Amino acid sequence: MKEQILIIDFGSQYTQLIARRVRELDVYCEIHPFNHLPEIDASVKGIILSGSPCSVRDQDSPRLDLGQYRGQVPVLGVCYGAQLLAHVSGGDVLPAAHREYGRAVIQVGDEDSSLFAGISSGSQVWMSHGDTIVRIPDNFNILASTESVEVAAFKINEELTYGIQFHPEVTHSEDGKKLLYNFVVNICGCSQSWTSESFVDSTIRDLKFRLGNDKVVMALSGGVDSTVAATLIHRAIGDNLYCIFVDNGLLRKNEFESVLASYENMGLNIKGVDAKEQFYTALKGLTDPEAKRKAIGKTFIDVFDHEAHLLSDVKWLGQGTIYPDVIESVSVKGPSATIKSHHNVGGLPDFMKLKVVEPLNTLFKDEVRAVGSVLGISPNILKRHPFPGPGLAIRILGEVTAQKVAVLQQVDDLFIGGLRRDNLYEEVWQAGAMLLPVQSVGVMGDERTYENVVALRAVTSIDGMTADWAHLPYSFLADVSNEIINKVRGVNRVVYDISSKPPATIEWE
Template identity: 75%
Template sequence: MPEKILILDFGSQYTQLIARRVRELNVYCEIHPYNHVPELTEDVKGVILSGSPCSVRDAKHPTIDLSQFLGKLPVLGVCYGAQLIAFEHGADVTPSTIREYGRARLSELHNHDRLLKELTLGSVVWMSHGDTIKEIPDNFEVIASTDSVRVAAYKLKDQDTYGIQFHPEVTHSDEGKALLRNFVVHICGCVQDWTSEQFIDATVAELQEQIGDDKVVLGLSGGVDSSVAAMLIHQAIGKNLYCIFVDNGLLRKDEFETVLDSYKHMGLNVKGVDAKAKFYEALAGLTDPEQKRKAIGRVFIEVFDDEAHQIEDVKWLAQGTIYPDVIESVSVKGPSATIKSHHNVGGLPDFMKLKVVEPLKTLFKDEVRLVGKTLNIDETIIGRHPFPGPGLAIRILGDITPEKVSVLQQVDHIFISNLKKSGLYDEVWQAGAILTPVQSVGVMGDERTYENVVALRAVTSIDGMTADWSRLPYEFLADVSNEIINKVKGVNRVVYDISSKPPATIEWE
């Protein structure tokens, strides 16, 4: 097992960012809810306590037994985590006179301390808290302050336990990455050997030991995750991996044929299945997003199970589950809430009788892409934007019909093709079109029209946990809008979505 940093989540919106920053240092880390602390094995080199929307002054504030690691492992408390450590040691934590949110500058800095080594006086840090640590016990030492926060950072004098009131994980903190490097590398002593090459070697060896000579079946989607999962397992067991690519009638225009061809050129053992009619039948009349997702999931399992049974002695089902899927699907009080059901998380129907293997479940999306590049997977697949498991069904608001799918496929094709032609595709993390249930008045030639409104959505992101809308050029949007209205029968108005995540999600359903 690689050495790792344990991140305990108290519900902060920034917890995943802490993990991303640690991973960028080539150090493996895991996020766990504060109320499900795993066993502290020898490979755990340090612990980070996240922020929280809660207050330590609340009667039922989230807390843990700190004695299990304080003084035994290096510990870094961030915001709420810092307040919790201080509070448990008798510090005075009070409501801030003014809620401190935004940029601040370090006005005092003990940069002789290992945590703050190479940080500079006046460095910008990001504050986001409603409480302040006012007084600290004698065995605490203040090591950084801002003009308004005296205890911006502290250290327990007799151990490698630190607390910081600001957020080093957000890009607004100028030297946040240096601080995290100091903690993870210089204080915890991590070697920084978590690389894509190391991950591939370790994962292939683990898969060979886990699977042996058994047969594995995997549902390919044309996306990055399932493709990288397939190539990893293919490296481990070769032709014992059986891939199934299902056309659910909700893919992008011509995607089934082009992706199936590219998979065969990758040497994968893959079978294409046309199941459009079954999916359209199951979706008929459904308008609720969750009902649509569940119907698609149910039919996919039925089709997939039927195909899997045609392969003798299959023992395993492989899935392209990635780390954000796992994090977002954990539902415990406080740290995580299930936003929407994930089609590839949460178990299988008993009748499938297959064991599950998920080789990517510890990786973020950009790490999956890096592994794919190291495996020499074609750039057209590795660089492909994320695409939702339920496909165009959750980009068609309301009920699904083949006619609506055809309209959206044409609109989407024009949008994506123009992004590629204009050199903008790789600047965007995810893009697509949404067919709304809204009709609007328009004029085409001398005729009055009453047709559909489509919305274009393009976002920038690192891993999809947060996202900002892409500032695409007006001229580009104008050209795309004109082409859609001129070429796609049934559409007379195009709008552009300028919402960020949060508070909006990337998809509309």
């Protein structure tokens, strides 16, 4: 039975980060919202209670019967989780005199504590809370304090139940990973056996058993997630996996041919479909971003459905869904509000009666790349920047035409090629060019021009949830701007986007 840590989510922005840190210890964990918890079985070795934007004093704050876990398995409450443990046990949680946000230094009061083994007084931690625990019940023992927070950490007597007021999962907490190691490995007794190699072995074994001799159809995009998922399925069932790569006319320059060639070299059973004209027809006259996304999604489903029906006896649909997609769909407050249609086209019409297989739906993006490396997939694919499912259509503001796509493909190719040439590509999370629906005056040679403006966008990020604009060297920006204006007919001005996410999104539409 696979051992795991259960992370109970009360809505903190840091919950996914807790999971990532636990996974870095080679221990499997799952996040579940407090109001959608699974049955607890022997595989659960410990429980972590997340933080929350709420106050335990609020009438409608997230609540949970913690008595069903305490004393059964070790429990660690983080921030709100610690306050909840204190509050329901009869302690007092009140508003802090000043909202405590930022760095603090802890003084370890119980150096014999298993939770603080190897962590000395003076260690820096990260605080982020508006309430504070001002009184603990008699059966609580204070483990650590800071200058302004007396109860920075505690243990409940006769139980392996702990609470900490700070966030060990953020890098600002110097010994945060050590504390999580102490809890997960030393206190919970997890064996640190969940590695990329073990994931590959167990997943291929499970896929063989689950799929048997059934046929699977899967749409590939050339991206990391779909490629790794397809490779796992292919290792399990061989040529019973049928892959379809659709050229929607919105790919990067020469991408259709290069991706097909790379997949064929990997031994995947793949068919390329040229559907450019269908997509251009569907996009004709559309300028609204959401309307463009929906048109692309519908056309993709029509094309994919047609190709899938040319195959006989297909039982399964393979998908490259990863764990953040799963978490987002079952959030603390239910499915999150739709800000825009997802970058990756998903869903099938009701008349396609296929079962879904998603071999990566427990992995984060960095774990997907690690699994891909174990599978021997080329670094050129694994280190590829994310690319939106609607492709260049959401980087062309306004109506999409074949002519505009051709212009943007050239600009994008020079930008991405420049990043690679100057060894900047791997320093950036995602990069691309936008074709703006404006023209500007310029002078080229002795002639006055009135041509297109393009915006270059490059960001740094860990997971794409938040992002900062990449501080690319001025010399690089000058060179690539000059190259674009000289080589791409119809462009006479290049600008660089210096907006972070939030408030701006990575894509412009």
